Amino acid sequence: xxxxxxxxxxFLISLSLTSCIDLVEEVTINKDLSGSYEMRLETxxxxxxxxxxxxxxEIPQINELKQKIRVLKSQAGISNVQQLIKPKDLKFRVSxxxxxxxxxxxxxxxxxxxxxxxxxxxxLKVKKKKVIRPNLSPYxxxxxxxxxxxxxxxxxxxxxxINYKFIINTPREIKSVSGNRAQIQSNKTMVISSYSxxxxxxxxxxxxxxxxx
Numbered sequence: 001x002x003x004x005x006x007x008x009x010x011f012l013i014s015l016s017l018t019s020c021i022d023l024v025e026e027v028t029i030n031k032d033l034s035g036s037y038e039m040r041l042e043t044x045x046x047x048x049x050x051x052x053x054x055x056x057x058e059i060p061q062i063n064e065l066k067q068k069i070r071v072l073k074s075q076a077g078i079s080n081v082q083q084l085i086k087p088k089d090l091k092f093r094v095s096x097x098x099x100x101x102x103x104x105x106x107x108x109x110x111x112x113x114x115x116x117x118x119x120x121x122x123x124l125k126v127k128k129k130k131v132i133r134p135n136l137s138p139y140x141x142x143x144x145x146x147x148x149x150x151x152x153x154x155x156x157x158x159x160x161x162i163n164y165k166f167i168i169n170t171p172r173e174i175k176s177v178s179g180n181r182a183q184i185q186s187n188k189t190m191v192i193s194s195y196s197x198x199x200x201x202x203x204x205x206x207x208x209x210x211x212x213x
Contacts, residue, residue, distance in 0.1 A: 020161050020162075020163065021041065021042070021043050021090075021161065021162050021163070022041070022042040022043075022163045022164075022165050022194075023039070023040075023041060023162070023163070023164050023165070024038075024039065024040050024041070024042055024165045024166075024167065025037075025038070025039050025164075025165070025166050025167070026038045026039075026040075026166075026167040026168075026169070027104075027124065027131070027167070027168050027169070028168075028169040029126060029131060029168070029169065029170055029171055030171055031171040031172075033100055033101065033126055033127075033128065034097070034098060034099050034100060035097070035098055035104070035126070036080075036095065036096070036097045036098070037095060037096055037097075037098060037104060037107070037108075038093065038094070038095035039092075039093070039094050039095075040092060040093040040094075040095075041090060041091065041092040041093070042165075043090045043091075065085065066083075066085065068110060068111050069081065069083050069094060069111075071110055072096065072107055072110055072111060075103070075106060075107055075110060076099075076103060076106075077098055077099035077100060077102065077103025077104075077106070077107075078096050078097070078098055078099070078103055078106075078107050079096065079097045079099075080095075080096060080097040081094075081095070081096040082094070082095045082096070083095075094111070100126075101122070101124070101125065101126040101127075104124060104126065105122050105123055105124065108123045108124070109123070122134070123136075129212060129213060130210060130211060130212045130213070131168055131170070131209075131210075131211045131213075132208075132209070132210045132211075133166060133207070133208065133209040133210075134208060135206045135207055135208040136207060137200055137204045137205055137206060137207055138204065156198055156202055159196060159197040159198035159201065159202065160196050160197075160198050161196070162196065162197040163194055163195065163196050163197070164194065164195050164196075164197060164200055165192060165193070165194040166192070166193050166194075166207075166209065167190065167191070167192050168190070168191045168209075168211050169189060169190050170189050170190075170191075170211065170213040171189070171213070172189070172213045173188045173189060173213065174188055174189060174190075174191060174211060174212070174213045175212045175213055176211075176212045177191050177209070177210065177211050177212070178208075178209070178210045179193055179207070179208060179209035179210065180193075180205070180206065181193040181194055181195060181207075182209055182211070189213075191209070191211050193207070193209055195207060
């Protein structure tokens, strides 16, 4: 699952500012189990600030990411692929529509340049009455070790200010959720869970999430 979360960490590693940054994954499920996916950075104005201080260093991995997006556009069951990638302004957004669960997971693995394996067979399970996000923390920790990324991470204190937020929008009112940080929103069709990168990468928090609707 290489780069699914860590191609964005290239931006974050370059920061020395203790301001909150959110890496957001948002999935919207339709009644026929098709839907849309978006990954984005929410920086609360930091992009403009970084522009004033000459932005961030040139990032060669961005070209690799753009190539992955070109591959994504040709995948079966994927349409309406859009991107906004401006590293120097800390602007990042990738989105697409998916036909079904299989297309969604194939797309996520394509972006990650990986294949399903014994640790994570489906990154997201989309069923008629539920959505399940497996606990990815053990796999992320294994990825850090395999790719020798631990030494490249920001300090543990800085990781407290970098958050991972996962949002699910459902086609019907949510009946129940399980997950330590899962919060049903007032419209009853949205769930949000959020963890700091320190919790994910250092504390290895269980981020399993199950939403029934």
